[in-house]
Amino acid sequence: MRGFKRSRRVADQLKRDASEVVAEMLRDKPSMMVTVSDVVVTDDLRYAKIFYTVLGDEELILKAQEYMTKATGRIQSELARRLRIRRLPEMSMHYDTSLVEGMRMTQLIDDVMSEDEKNEPEQD
Numbered sequence: 001m002r003g004f005k006r007s008r009r010v011a012d013q014l015k016r017d018a019s020e021v022v023a024e025m026l027r028d029k030p031s032m033m034v035t036v037s038d039v040v041v042t043d044d045l046r047y048a049k050i051f052y053t054v055l056g057d058e059e060l061i062l063k064a065q066e067y068m069t070k071a072t073g074r075i076q077s078e079l080a081r082r083l084r085i086r087r088l089p090e091m092s093m094h095y096d097t098s099l100v101e102g103m104r105m106t107q108l109i110d111d112v113m114s115e116d117e118k119n120e121p122e123q124d
Contacts, residue, residue, distance in 0.1 A: 005043065006045070007041045007042065007043050007044075007045060008041075010041050010045060010048075010085065010089070011039040011040060011041040011048065012039075013083065014039045014041065014048055014050070014079065014083070014089075015036055015038065015039040015050075017079055017082050017083060018036045018039065018050055018075060018079060019035070019036040021075050021078045021079060021082075022034055022035075022036055022052070022068075022075065025071060025074065025075070029067075031056075031060065032054070032056075032060065032063065032064050032067065033054060033055040033056060034052050034053070034054050034064050034067075034068065035052060035053050035054075035055075036050060036051070036052050037051045037052060037053045037096045037098070037099070038050075038051040038096065039051070041089055042089070045085075045087070045089055046087075046089055046090060047089050047090050047091075047092070048089035048090070048091045048092075049091075049092055049094050050075075050091055050092070050093050050094065051094050051095075051096035052064075052068060052093065052094070052095065052096060053095075053096045053098075053099045054095070061095070064095075065095050068093045068095075069093055071093075072091060072092065072093050075091065075093075076088065076090075076091045079091075
């Protein structure tokens with residue numbers, strides 16, 4: 001019995017290759033820092049969700065989202081050329097908010113910790 005499901009192995013390979021494809025496509029756009037953060041493939045290998053993160057302000061994120069949505073077909077055709085599987089999953093691009101949410105949660109925790117330190121009575 002294998003240790004991993006085929007959908008997970010395909011997702012891992014798609015993530016590696018999609019990262020390379022996106023990096024190559026954005027080589028001429030140095031202001032856009034897009035990273036493929038995760039790929040989720042359905043068990044029947046028909047659909048894949050590619051999650052990506054963007055470093056930058058809100059305007060740059062919106063620009064990157066528009067670019068990635070338009071580039072989905074190019075990315076999918078390049079991945080079809082690279083991968084040796086019978087049928088490539090149909091792909092959709094999704095902005096991954098987990099990095100932003102993680103940074104927000106870290107800031108909230110830091111704020112609470114600093115507030116606790118301020119309110120703590122001094123000990124002699």
